[in-house]
Amino acid sequence: MFKKLSRAALGAAVPHSKATAGMKTVAMPVPAKIMLCMQQHIGAPCTPTVKKGDHVDVGTIVGKAEKFPGADIHSGVSGTVTGIETIQYPNGANKQVVVIETDGQQTIDPSVQKPTVSDLQSFVKAVENSGLVGLGGAGFPTAAKLSPPKDKKIDTLVINGAECEPYLTADNREFLENSDTIIKGIKAVMKYLEIPLCCIGIERNKPEAMDLMFKLTKEESGIKVVPLPSRYPQGAEKVLIERTTGREVRRGALPMDAGVIVMNVTTVSTIGKYLETGMPLTTKRMTVEGDAVAKPQNVEVIIGTPLRDVLEFCGGTKVPAAKVITGGPMMGTAQMTLDFPVLKQNNGLLVLSEKLAHIPAAQPCIRCGRCISACPMGLSPVEIAGAYNRNDADGLNDMMVDLCMACGTCTFVCPAKRPVSQTMGLAKDYLRRKGGGK
Numbered sequence: 001m002f003k004k005l006s007r008a009a010l011g012a013a014v015p016h017s018k019a020t021a022g023m024k025t026v027a028m029p030v031p032a033k034i035m036l037c038m039q040q041h042i043g044a045p046c047t048p049t050v051k052k053g054d055h056v057d058v059g060t061i062v063g064k065a066e067k068f069p070g071a072d073i074h075s076g077v078s079g080t081v082t083g084i085e086t087i088q089y090p091n092g093a094n095k096q097v098v099v100i101e102t103d104g105q106q107t108i109d110p111s112v113q114k115p116t117v118s119d120l121q122s123f124v125k126a127v128e129n130s131g132l133v134g135l136g137g138a139g140f141p142t143a144a145k146l147s148p149p150k151d152k153k154i155d156t157l158v159i160n161g162a163e164c165e166p167y168l169t170a171d172n173r174e175f176l177e178n179s180d181t182i183i184k185g186i187k188a189v190m191k192y193l194e195i196p197l198c199c200i201g202i203e204r205n206k207p208e209a210m211d212l213m214f215k216l217t218k219e220e221s222g223i224k225v226v227p228l229p230s231r232y233p234q235g236a237e238k239v240l241i242e243r244t245t246g247r248e249v250r251r252g253a254l255p256m257d258a259g260v261i262v263m264n265v266t267t268v269s270t271i272g273k274y275l276e277t278g279m280p281l282t283t284k285r286m287t288v289e290g291d292a293v294a295k296p297q298n299v300e301v302i303i304g305t306p307l308r309d310v311l312e313f314c315g316g317t318k319v320p321a322a323k324v325i326t327g328g329p330m331m332g333t334a335q336m337t338l339d340f341p342v343l344k345q346n347n348g349l350l351v352l353s354e355k356l357a358h359i360p361a362a363q364p365c366i367r368c369g370r371c372i373s374a375c376p377m378g379l380s381p382v383e384i385a386g387a388y389n390r391n392d393a394d395g396l397n398d399m400m401v402d403l404c405m406a407c408g409t410c411t412f413v414c415p416a417k418r419p420v421s422q423t424m425g426l427a428k429d430y431l432r433r434k435g436g437g438k
Contacts, residue, residue, distance in 0.1 A: 010374050011239075012409045014232040014330065016205050017166040017289075025173050025285055025298045028313050030102050034304030035341040036062055036073050037087065038096040041133045042140045043069040048098055054081045059109035059280055062098045069144035071344075072131045075100060076282030076302035078107040090333050090340070097341070100304070114278040123192040130274040131281045131344075136160055136171075136235070136264030137327055139345035142271070145261060146193060152256040157195045158244050159186065161202040161209065161265040162228055162235035165328025167289040168348045173298050174266045174285065175202070175209035179216055181272030186223060188271060189263070198223045199244040200265075205230040232330065233407040237262050239376050251400060252437075266347070281344060286310065290351040294318045301342050308338035310349055323357035325350040330408040363416040371410035371420050377403045381410045381420045388427035393434040401427045402437030 039045040046063030056062060056075040063073030079102040087097040115126035128143035148154055159182075163171040175182065186198050200217070202210045204227050217223040226244045228234045238249045240262060247258045255262050270281060284303055289296045294315030301310055307324065311317070325332040326346045371381040380399060387395035401424065410420040431437050 011231045011233055011376050012374050012412045014164075014412060015166050016230065018169050018172070018205065020167075020287055020289060020296050020298055021169040021172050021206070023169075023173075023297050025177060025300050027300045028302070028305070028310065030077055030104060030106060030302065031305045031309045033079075033082070033099060033101050033306075034075070034077055034302055035085075035087065035306065036075065036098045036100065036304040037089075037341060037343060038063045038073065038098070039089070039093075040073060040139060040303075040344045041065075041069070041071045042138065043067065043071075045095055046070065046073050048084050048096060050081045050084075050098060052081055052083050055079070056081060056100060057107045057109040058282060059112035061111075062100075065141070069141040071133045071141040071143070072129070072280070073098075074131050074280040074282050075109075076304060077102040078105050079103045087340070088336070090335055108279075112278050112280070115275065117188075117192070117275065120192045123188065126274065127271060129280065130270070132267065132270055132274070133281075133344050134264055135266040135270065135284070135345060135347065137331065137345050137347060139343070142263075142267060145263070146189065148256045148261070153259055154193060154195055154256060154261055155197060155259045156245055156261075157186065157189055157193075157198040158241060158255075158260055158262045159198065159200040159265050159268055160235050160237075160240055160262055161200055161206070161213075162240060163206070164203060164230075164232045164235040165330050165332075165348075167350055168287045168328050170285045170287045170298060170347045171265050172206050172209050174269050175206070175212060178269050178273070179212055181276070182213075182265060182269040183216060183220075183223075184272030184275065185268035185270070186272075188275060189261075189268060190222060193261070195261070196222055200225045201228050201234070201240050201244045202226070203228045203230045203234055232412075233376055233405075233409060236376060236405055236407055238405070251403060284342060284344060284346060286342065286346060287348045288314045288351075289348065290353075291356055292317045292319050292321045292351040292353045303344055304341045306339055306341055307335065307349060310342065311338060311351060317351060319353045321351045322354040323350075323352045325352070330412070331406065360417045362418045365416055365418060368415060370413045370415065374409045374413045376407065376409060377405065379403060379424075381424055384427050385420070385423045388423060388430060391430070393431055393436050396427055396431045397436040400437075401431055404428050 044067040
């Protein structure tokens with residue numbers, strides 16, 4: 001029998017560390033070059049549409065999504081393509097990257113025009129043309145999310161403004177700096193998908209954002225703001241849906257099966273911006289933070305900018321860097337090199353000293369059960385680890401390890417500092433290879 005999230009959705013009291021929450025976004029100057037990865041979304045990589053020596057402008061398509069789901073990739077600079085190279089991703093995979101040397105002119109491509117939208121089909125096409133993906137970290141193509149099957153009745157739009165990871169404040173700044181395009185994007189999604197209700201979930205540690213959205217939506221009968229507990233991981237999709245709507249996304253189901261579409265606040269705001277300007281997704285706000293960063297701040301960067309350039313814009317490091325992470329410290333991606341470029345879905349750049357990056361040696365499990373109590377999906381990580389060590393696929397299936405969302409809560413609360421989340425990931429992969437799960 002499925003365990004409801006509410007029976008164990010305790011999560012973890014991670015440090016908030018939102019030091020940049022009050023800092024206005026600063027636009028970073030155009031870098032000398034950008035590197036546009038052809039894999040910046042869930043789905044098949046894009047195919048380069050340019051070659052060495054080609055001139056591109058701001059908004060020019062340089063990567064075409066030829067398979068569903070996908071999202072086109074646009075240049076955020078004007079300049080010359082210097083090559084199509086291969087780059088190694090943090091997971092070890094090799095992918096193509098279009099390298100562009102900038103000319104500093106920032107000439108806009110003539111194709112960048114405000115879209116004409118009159119119905120659902122033209123709205124989804126506009127979103128597709130924008131190259132938009134989920135900007136909260138997952139990178140799922142937004143046009144695909146806004147195209148649910150006709151037999152799925154969507155009655156609620158949930159906006160994810162939780163931003164529950166430590167350090168990150170990019171979404172908080174979106175609320176405070178771009179509230180008009182947030183509302184515009186929400187209304188457009190509700191109008192064209194005929195969704196009667198929108199719930200905007202915001203953690204209570206963002207009082208300014210919450211107050212502003214309460215003020216802007218008080219006359220909107222179909223839009224409501226839902227304050228969320230400041231406890232990780234409130235932004236996890238299934239947890240967020242339960243907190244805002246009271247509905248449960250059952251095992252093997254998707255949010256649309258519960259009548260819900262979930263969108264990150266910056267994603268829906270970008271829709272509002274695109275409808276006003278026709279400028280595709282070419283820039284991204286990132287929180288640059290960590291105890292090794294000289295000048296932490298929120299920075300608007302051109303997608304494809306090398307991480308090294310972003311860090312240098314923030315004053316470089318004040319102490320030696322031991323770990324670099326894109327995203328948050330709980331679910332972000334550790335980088336092998338600062339030469340890797342910014343991707344669409346990156347919302348943070350964390351640079352940590354040895355003091356914060358050090359991982360204590362794992363000790364024997366003391367069977368305290370904290371991982372079980374904290375798991376937002378109601379799983380039993382300690383028992384799952386035992387089944388995995390026994391190669392017990394049936395046991396893993398019975399304990400529903402496929403529900404693990406790799407949030408890292410179990411590892412965070414473990415007093416023995418065991419790699420619990422990593423073991424859960426291995427167990428989940430093992431069950432998948434054995435054909436289990438739903």
